[in-house]
Amino acid sequence: MELEKKVLSLLESDAKMSIKTIATILEQDEERITDILTKLEQEKVILGYNAIIDWDKLGVDGVTAMIDVKLVPEREVGFNRTAERISRFPEVRCVYLMSGTYDLSVTVQGETMKDIAWFVSHKLSTIDQVQSTVTHFVLKRYKQDNFIFEEPQQDRRLVVSP
Amino acid sequence: MSDMSKYISQVVNSIPPSGIRKFFDLVIQTEGAISLGVGEPDYVTPWHIREECFYSLEKGYTMYTSNAGLLELREEIAAYQKRKIGVEYSPANEVLVTIGVSEAVDLALRVLLEPGDEVLVPEPCFVSYAPGATLAYGKPVAVPTYDQDEYRLKPDVLESCITPRSKVLILAYPNNPTGGIMTADDLQPLVDIIKKHDLIVISDEIYCELTYQGQHVSIASFPGMRDRTLVMNGFSKAYAMTGWRIGYACGNKDLISAMNKVHQYTIMCAPIMGQKAAIEALRNGNTEMVKMVADYNNRRKIILKGFREIGLDCFEPQGAFYCFPSIKVSGLSSEDFCEQLLTEEQVAVVPGNAFGTNGEGFIRCCYAASIPNIETAIERMGNFLRRHRPA
Numbered sequence: 001m002e003l004e005k006k007v008l009s010l011l012e013s014d015a016k017m018s019i020k021t022i023a024t025i026l027e028q029d030e031e032r033i034t035d036i037l038t039k040l041e042q043e044k045v046i047l048g049y050n051a052i053i054d055w056d057k058l059g060v061d062g063v064t065a066m067i068d069v070k071l072v073p074e075r076e077v078g079f080n081r082t083a084e085r086i087s088r089f090p091e092v093r094c095v096y097l098m099s100g101t102y103d104l105s106v107t108v109q110g111e112t113m114k115d116i117a118w119f120v121s122h123k124l125s126t127i128d129q130v131q132s133t134v135t136h137f138v139l140k141r142y143k144q145d146n147f148i149f150e151e152p153q154q155d156r157r158l159v160v161s162p
Numbered sequence: 163m164s165d166m167s168k169y170i171s172q173v174v175n176s177i178p179p180s181g182i183r184k185f186f187d188l189v190i191q192t193e194g195a196i197s198l199g200v201g202e203p204d205y206v207t208p209w210h211i212r213e214e215c216f217y218s219l220e221k222g223y224t225m226y227t228s229n230a231g232l233l234e235l236r237e238e239i240a241a242y243q244k245r246k247i248g249v250e251y252s253p254a255n256e257v258l259v260t261i262g263v264s265e266a267v268d269l270a271l272r273v274l275l276e277p278g279d280e281v282l283v284p285e286p287c288f289v290s291y292a293p294g295a296t297l298a299y300g301k302p303v304a305v306p307t308y309d310q311d312e313y314r315l316k317p318d319v320l321e322s323c324i325t326p327r328s329k330v331l332i333l334a335y336p337n338n339p340t341g342g343i344m345t346a347d348d349l350q351p352l353v354d355i356i357k358k359h360d361l362i363v364i365s366d367e368i369y370c371e372l373t374y375q376g377q378h379v380s381i382a383s384f385p386g387m388r389d390r391t392l393v394m395n396g397f398s399k400a401y402a403m404t405g406w407r408i409g410y411a412c413g414n415k416d417l418i419s420a421m422n423k424v425h426q427y428t429i430m431c432a433p434i435m436g437q438k439a440a441i442e443a444l445r446n447g448n449t450e451m452v453k454m455v456a457d458y459n460n461r462r463k464i465i466l467k468g469f470r471e472i473g474l475d476c477f478e479p480q481g482a483f484y485c486f487p488s489i490k491v492s493g494l495s496s497e498d499f500c501e502q503l504l505t506e507e508q509v510a511v512v513p514g515n516a517f518g519t520n521g522e523g524f525i526r527c528c529y530a531a532s533i534p535n536i537e538t539a540i541e542r543m544g545n546f547l548r549r550h551r552p553a
Binding site for chain 2: 010014017021024025027155157158159160161162
């Protein structure tokens with residue numbers, strides 16, 4: 001369990017880290033690390049591996065919105081059934097149950113604002129349990145998943161120093 | 163233009179230029195080089211520390227502090243030393259805040275040495291101790307430490323270098339450039355020798371937080387050693403604050419007050435913004451520091467395993483962020499190895515002889531670099547060795 005946690009925390013900081021590197025850091029055989037990763041993937045502890053991309057740099061336009069959703073809870077299942085239903089839409093990137101004035105925070109990605117508007121009016125608002133929605137469009141991303149956009153990454157140190 | 167060099171004092175003329183400087187000029191001309199030649203963290207100072215400095219500027223803290231440094235900082239330093247090495251110092255008169263450990267070492271040597279007094283300098287070591295002794299009109303005496311001893315200072319070697327003029331011993335562990343450390347068992351036999359020959363110890367402990375196995379032990383913590391040891395430390399390595407230039411010395415009040423006398427006429431005081439940031443580092447910097455140390459440790463394992471795989475013999479360094487492998491297998495001198503490695507494979511490492519003559523045959527590699535860079539550097543060094551290994 002401790003070893004699994006160590007593997008996970010290394011991958012969380014760099015999903016591209018090779019099995020060889022992980023094995024060296026944790027002083028284990030590569031086969032052992034491969035087994036652990038297979039197990040964690042099968043058990044869905046590791047759900048997947050994503051790259052964090054600054055699409056703006058390529059001039060690729062896209063729109064992201066965060067939608068506050070108020071729901072009517074259902075007997076026995078509470079918010080779960082509706083939340084799962086919303087999660088299945090491919091344009092939905094994140095769904096969180098929130099404390100506070102609304103129930104779900106839904107992050108949606110589309111190519112244009114029209115895409116988002118269509119999703120909200122046709123798909124989201126029409127679900128029976130959805131009472132209301134408030135849509136916030138993302139204007140600029142500064143930091144995502146621990147990465148700061150626009151941060152100069154170059155090494156400013158002297159190349160050789162005592 | 164007239165030749166003014168005749169006006170330069172004998173003592174300054176007698177100091178050779180730094181071996182690192184020459185190599186630096188070479189490296190900056192090489193495009194796309196991966197550098198394992200740096201001597202500082204690859205992190206930027208943690209944000210909360212930088213932010214505390216902005217706040218102090220907003221509040222108008224732009225004035226001199228007392229010569230010894232802000233009392234608030236000296237109190238934090240004293241508390242830190244008590245936690246870290248188990249030695250108590252009075253913030254009022256036993257702690258002096260300096261411009262990095264470099265200034266503290268310079269002050270101590272100037273305060274302690276009569277002309278001709280000998281300073282025992284275990285080598286390989288950081289480049290400034292021997293010139294510092296010379297500039298203070300002392301005589302540096304190299305005390306060799308060896309690869310097979312993992313660069314620990316051995317009591318018999320130390321004793322063989324002691325003369326009636328020996329006055330100061332410099333201890334710098336965890337060590338730059340070797341990554342060697344001294345455990346309590348290693349230090350114990352030195353204590354008797356130090357007392358017998360009435361030596362004063364300058365203990366440069368700047369890398370103490372970067373100790374990967376066991377706990378850092380200071381020689382000041384041994385019975386009877388507190389008053390004859392000047393413990394020097396700072397913020398550069400543990401908190402990634404090299405450019406702030408804040409260090410300190412702790413020790414007996416007579417020694418500290420003499421150092422403060424020189425300090426007040428040369429420096430006046432360390433910059434207040436750096437001192438404010440240092441207070442924040444000691445109060446709230448532990449979490450980030452622990453993370454950085456864990457990351458160095460990961461990279462230490464990668465570089466060590468990598469060097470052994472490509473056939474470079476290397477003892478396991480237990481401190482700082484350097485590896486010091488032997489390059490004797492290449493049949494090249496340290497300087498030739500480094501120059502050719504740079505030209506042929508664009509990897510910069512530092513020749514071991516820059517840190518003392520018995521560093522010849524070794525290179526210093528700093529693993530405060532990204533994992534991909536370390537891995538690429540090892541791969542390139544492997545290619546280099548395949549071409550340069552005598553049949």
